[in-house]
Amino acid sequence: MIGTASREAQQEFTEFASVITPRLFRSALLLCGDWHLAEDLVQTTLAKLYVAWPRVRKADSWEAYARGTLTKTFLSHRRVRRNSEMPTEVVTDPGTSGRDSDLRMDLFAALASLDKDDRSIVVLRYWEDQSVAETSRQTGLSEAAVRTKSSRAMAKLRDISAPRQEATS
Numbered sequence: 325m326i327g328t329a330s331r332e333a334q335q336e337f338t339e340f341a342s343v344i345t346p347r348l349f350r351s352a353l354l355l356c357g358d359w360h361l362a363e364d365l366v367q368t369t370l371a372k373l374y375v376a377w378p379r380v381r382k383a384d385s386w387e388a389y390a391r392g393t394l395t396k397t398f399l400s401h402r403r404v405r406r407n408s409e410m411p412t413e414v415v416t417d418p419g420t421s422g423r424d425s426d427l428r429m430d431l432f433a434a435l436a437s438l439d440k441d442d443r444s445i446v447v448l449r450y451w452e453d454q455s456v457a458e459t460s461r462q463t464g465l466s467e468a469a470v471r472t473k474s475s476r477a478m479a480k481l482r483d484i485s486a487p488r489q490e491a492t493s
Contacts, residue, residue: 341370355395376393434485456474
């Protein structure tokens with residue numbers, strides 16, 4: 325809607341959202357019983373309504389459309405999350421101990437030292453295991469530029485990590 329819709333439509337959505345948000349929140353809270361999840365559901369619903377605003381404007385009842393969207397969002401969330409998180413008394417984080425966490429922190433620090441283009445290329449090529457062509461498409465750079473930047477970035481990462489490896493040996 326941004327850039328293509330009229331200011332009138334944006335103003336209309338803003339007014340509708342400010343009126344419907346408390347009602348949607350109450351409904352979401354009743355659906356899920358969790359304050360924070362209800363807020364997330366309402367936010368997601370408003371985002372969906374914003375994107376679909378041209379269709380919503382044509383609906384007989386904007387509120388009914390919004391409530392239907394909220395319900396579908398809730399049901400979708402329930403399907404996606406039904407087997408994931410389980411509350412526990414004790415929270416453990418097995419990934420934060422020992423040498424692995426030190427190496428991970430070193431990797432993040434080394435990646436942070438690269439400029440954003442080089443970092444994105446390294447992550448796409450070596451972390452996400454994408455081809456040069458896919459990386460080129462996603463970054464908007466030529467394949468030759470991707471290969472060159474990739475090579476230089478990896479050399480820089482090796483230079484950065486060499487003193488750290490000697491120190492841990």
